[in-house]
Amino acid sequence: MGEVSMGKIFSKHTIAATGFFLFVLLLSGMAEAVHEEADLFEKAYGYYLSYQPEKAIEAFDQFIDRFPSSSAMDSVMFWRAKSLVQMKRIDEAARDFSLMKERYPDSSYTVFAEKELDAIQQSSRKAEKQDVSKERDPKQGEARSSVYEEKIGRLESEISGLEKKLGDSEKLRQLTEKGLVKALDDKNGLEAQVEEARRIREDLGRKLTSAEKSEKEYARLIEDRKALEAKLKDQEDKLKAVSTQAEHQKDRDKE
Structure with a gap:
C-alpha cells in the first residue's frame, strides 16, 4: 500500500x-x-x-x-x-x-x-x-380562650412533629431515586401534605387569640390531627414501596 x-x-x-x-x-x-x-x-x-x-x-x-x-x-x-x-x-x-x-x-x-x-x-x-x-371588644372571650390554650398548644406540637417526619420521609425518598425531574415530580404529593400541616399549625396559632374557642372547635382539631396522621402513614407506605423498588433495581443492575 x-x-x-x-x-x-x-x-x-x-x-x-x-x-x-x-x-x-x-x-x-x-x-x-x-x-x-x-x-x-x-x-x-x-x-x-x-x-x-x-x-x-x-x-x-x-x-x-x-x-x-x-x-x-x-x-x-x-x-x-x-x-x-x-x-x-x-x-x-x-x-x-x-x-x-x-x-x-x-x-x-x-x-x-x-x-x-x-x-x-x-x-x-x-x-x-x-x-x-x-x-x-378587645376583651371578648378571653376566659373561654384560656381553657383551650394548653390543649391546642399540644396539638400544635404534635402537628409540628408529624410535619418533621414528612420532611424526613421526603429526604429518604430523594436518596432512593435518580434524576432531578423525577425527584421533583415525586415531591408534589408529600409537599402538599407538609404544607397542609404547616397551614393547620398557623391557623391554630391564630386561633389562640380568637374569642371563638369552643368544645366543637377542639373536637375538629382532634379530627385534623387524625387525618394528618393517616396521611403520614400513607406517605410512609409509599416510601417503603419506593425503597423496595430501588433495591430490586440495584440487584438487577448487579446481575
Whole structure:
C-alpha cells in the first residue's frame, strides 16, 4: 500500500477519533452540568425544609443566575416564594407565585401556586376581621380562650412533629431515586401534605387569640390531627414501596 493511501486512511481514522472524543467531552460536560444543577437545587430545598429561608432564597437565586434555562425553573420559583412565606414576606411571595403562574401556565406547580395565593387572600381577610373585632371588644372571650390554650398548644406540637417526619420521609425518598425531574415530580404529593400541616399549625396559632374557642372547635382539631396522621402513614407506605423498588433495581443492575 502506498504512503499516500496510508496517509488518507490514517487521516480518516484521526478525524473519526477526534470527533468521537469531542462527543464524549460534550456528554461529560452535560452530565456534570446536570449534576451541579441537581446539587444546587437540593441544597436550596434542604434549607427550606430545615426552616432556613434566608439561606434557601440565597441558594435559589444562585440557581436562577447559573441555570436560567433549566427545565426545573418553575419549581425553583415556587419554592423560593414558599421561602418568602416562611419569612412572613407575604406580599413578595404573592408576587412571585403570580409570576411563576404567568411564565409557566402548564407547570404542575401552577395548581399549588393558586392554592397558596388563595390561602394568602383568605388569611388577609381573616386578619382584617380580627382587627375589627378587637376594636369593638378587645376583651371578648378571653376566659373561654384560656381553657383551650394548653390543649391546642399540644396539638400544635404534635402537628409540628408529624410535619418533621414528612420532611424526613421526603429526604429518604430523594436518596432512593435518580434524576432531578423525577425527584421533583415525586415531591408534589408529600409537599402538599407538609404544607397542609404547616397551614393547620398557623391557623391554630391564630386561633389562640380568637374569642371563638369552643368544645366543637377542639373536637375538629382532634379530627385534623387524625387525618394528618393517616396521611403520614400513607406517605410512609409509599416510601417503603419506593425503597423496595430501588433495591430490586440495584440487584438487577448487579446481575
